[in-house]
Amino acid sequence: MRDAIRPETPYNHRMEGWIRIGDVQVDIERLRALAHTCDPMKCRYTKCCCRSYEVTVDKLEIDRVAGTVPDAAKLAPTLIEDGELIDPIDETEGGYCLNTDEEGECVFAYRTEDGAIRCSMHSLALQWNLPPEDVKPKSCTLWPLAIHGKNPAQLSVQDDAYDFPCNTPIEKCTPRLHRGVAEIVEAIFGRPFLDELQAALPQTPE
Ligand code: SF4
Numbered sequence: 001m002r003d004a005i006r007p008e009t010p011y012n013h014r015m016e017g018w019i020r021i022g023d024v025q026v027d028i029e030r031l032r033a034l035a036h037t038c039d040p041m042k043c044r045y046t047k048c049c050c051r052s053y054e055v056t057v058d059k060l061e062i063d064r065v066a067g068t069v070p071d072a073a074k075l076a077p078t079l080i081e082d083g084e085l086i087d088p089i090d091e092t093e094g095g096y097c098l099n100t101d102e103e104g105e106c107v108f109a110y111r112t113e114d115g116a117i118r119c120s121m122h123s124l125a126l127q128w129n130l131p132p133e134d135v136k137p138k139s140c141t142l143w144p145l146a147i148h149g150k151n152p153a154q155l156s157v158q159d160d161a162y163d164f165p166c167n168t169p170i171e172k173c174t175p176r177l178h179r180g181v182a183e184i185v186e187a188i189f190g191r192p193f194l195d196e197l198q199a200a201l202p203q204t205p206e
Contacts, residue, residue: 017029017030018154019197019200020152021193021196021197021200022193023151023152023153024147024152024153024154024155024189024193025152025153025154025155026154026155026156026197027154027155027156027157028197028200028201030156030157031145031155031156031157031177031181031185031197032170032173032174032176032177032178032181032201033169033170033173034144034157034161034167034168034169034170034178034181035167035168035169035170035178035180035181036144036161036166036167036178036180036181036184037166037180038166038180039165039166040112040116040117040118041114041115041116042165042166043116043117044115044116044117046164046165047163047164047165048105048109048117048164049140049143049144049164049166050105050106050108050109050117050119051100051103051104051105051106051109051117052104052164053139053143054092054097054100055097055098055106055137055139055140056094056095056096056097056137056139057089057095057096057097057098057137057139058095058096058138059096061137061138062089062096064135065088065089065098065121065137066087066088066089068108068120068121068124068135069085069086069088070085071124072108072120072121072124073085073120075110075118075120075123075124076107076108076109076110076120077110078101078105078107078109078110079107079108079120086099086107087099088107088108098137105117106119108120108121119132119136119140121135121136121140122135122136131187132187133187133188138188141184141187141188142184142188143158144157144158144161144164144166144167145157145158145181145184145185145188146158146159147188155185173202175201175202175203176198176201177194177197177198177201182194182198185197
């Protein structure tokens with residue numbers, strides 16, 4: 001059974017090495033030990049996030065995601081079946097998720113001529129001059145980070161993140177988050193949250 005990436009799931013974790021910012025507990029040890037660089041070319045022959053998870057969407061995202069289908073289908077042919085646009089949302093016992101093809105690949109994923117796997121919602125956002133996080137599901141923007149629980153929510157790293165070639169461990173901890181991780185934190189939580197997190201990182205590498 002495939003793991004789900006979802007913005008919020010129940011989770012318990014040790015609190016050593018965590019800091020709290022507002023309503024969020026942040027696993028700073030794991031966040032700052034991660035380097036993340038999205039490179040669709042690497043997805044050609046290796047594990048890819050767009051065909052590895054059940055991508056959950058919340059009710060508020062359903063209309064937004066469904067609204068992209070007519071344009072996204074011009075890039076992602078899996079959004080068309082028998083000449084008709086498909087419903088990209090599947091309802092499960094646990095809520096709603098994005099549909100996949102028979103290979104388990106998200107119906108919004110598509111391949112470019114060079115074989116790279118790309119997200120049609122992400123591509124549309126760039127065409128529309130919108131931040132991708134304003135178009136894609138939160139689960140996708142967040143990956144390879146993960147949010148568990150509520151009050152407080154816990155921000156950490158997806159357990160299988162290092163199975164993917166776009167994620168590598170940082171051997172020597174630095175006093176700043178890796179740029180790819182910082183961009184995700186800013187997209188989800190905003191710039192003031194990121195600044196507070198960066199300032200809270202121990203400044204002397206251990
Ligand atoms: S919506 Fe886009 S980023 Fe998310 S799994 Fe599908 S193709 Fe990948």
